[in-house]
Amino acid sequence: MAKFLYIWKKGCIFAEISDVFKVQRIFLIGYMGAGKTTLGKALSKTMNLQFIDLDDFIVARYHKTIKEIFAAEGEDGFRLKERRALEEVATYEDVIISLGGGTPCFFDNMKLVRQSGRSVYLKPTEEVLLERLIIGKHKRPLLADKSDDEILGVIREQLAWREPYYLQAEITFNASHLENKSDIHLSAEKLAELLQSNS
Numbered sequence: 001m002a003k004f005l006y007i008w009k010k011g012c013i014f015a016e017i018s019d020v021f022k023v024q025r026i027f028l029i030g031y032m033g034a035g036k037t038t039l040g041k042a043l044s045k046t047m048n049l050q051f052i053d054l055d056d057f058i059v060a061r062y063h064k065t066i067k068e069i070f071a072a073e074g075e076d077g078f079r080l081k082e083r084r085a086l087e088e089v090a091t092y093e094d095v096i097i098s099l100g101g102g103t104p105c106f107f108d109n110m111k112l113v114r115q116s117g118r119s120v121y122l123k124p125t126e127e128v129l130l131e132r133l134i135i136g137k138h139k140r141p142l143l144a145d146k147s148d149d150e151i152l153g154v155i156r157e158q159l160a161w162r163e164p165y166y167l168q169a170e171i172t173f174n175a176s177h178l179e180n181k182s183d184i185h186l187s188a189e190k191l192a193e194l195l196q197s198n199s
Contacts, residue, residue: 023093024049025117026195029104029166031159032140033132034122035175035187036098042188043096047195050095054103058085067141079106090116101158104165114170118195121166122175129155171198 024047028036037053044051055066058081062069069078082103089097090112104110113119124132130152137143143151173191177183 022199024095025090025093026096027113027117027119027169028096028098028122029113029119029169030101030122030175031129031155031162031166032101033129033136034101034124035132035178036122038178038184039122039175039187039191040096040098042184043191046185046188046192047096050092051098052089052092052095053098054082054085054089055100057089058082061085083107083109086112101162104168105162110165110168114168118199119169119171120191120195121169121172123166123172124174124176124178126152126155128176171195 026043026047026049028040028043030036040053041051043049058069059065062081064072066078069081073081079102082100083106086099086103086109089095099109099113104113110119130148133140133143133151133155134148137146137151143154146154171194173194175187177187
């Protein structure tokens with residue numbers, strides 16, 4: 001927080017800034033099931049910052065679900081809306097922003113992310129990622145009708161081309177331990193400490 005030294009002179013107050021307030025803007029990236037929303041919300045409480053889920057932001061802005069946008073405009077149309085949304089939230093101050101799994105892989109989105117704030121790649125192990133996606137596959141249309149082996153195939157295929165973008169993040173963080181409130185809280189504290197120590 002900014003510190004001010006107030007000096008009285010002829011009835012006027014002059015403020016000298018001794019420590020400039022530093023805006024915090026943290027982007028969380030990673031594959032679906034990596035824990036971006038779960039850890040992002042916990043981190044926002046730990047660091048006292050606002051949390052924004054980019055997909056939720058898009059839904060609120062356009063009054064359509066992501067599925068409806070894809071159906072009406074295709075992936076190209078969605079990615080353009082996603083880019084505009086990213087450009088907007090990248091100007092917000094004191095926020096943690098959770099990006100969609102594909103967001104870093106289009107346009108020069110990772111360049112914008114790195115220029116605008118801190119970036120963290122949440123990377124659970126493949127085994128943990130698979131377990132989470134099997135449990136929650138009913139919430140994900142891409143995976144809903146797939147067997148466990150098919151889900152693993154999807155993970156490996158998509159990460160093969162997405163991870164080079166994810167690895168452009170400033171920090172890679174092990175997000176394997178988010179299975180209960182205690183794990184989530186501890187992971188949030190560790191990530192907050194890492195961000196502060198590397199600022």
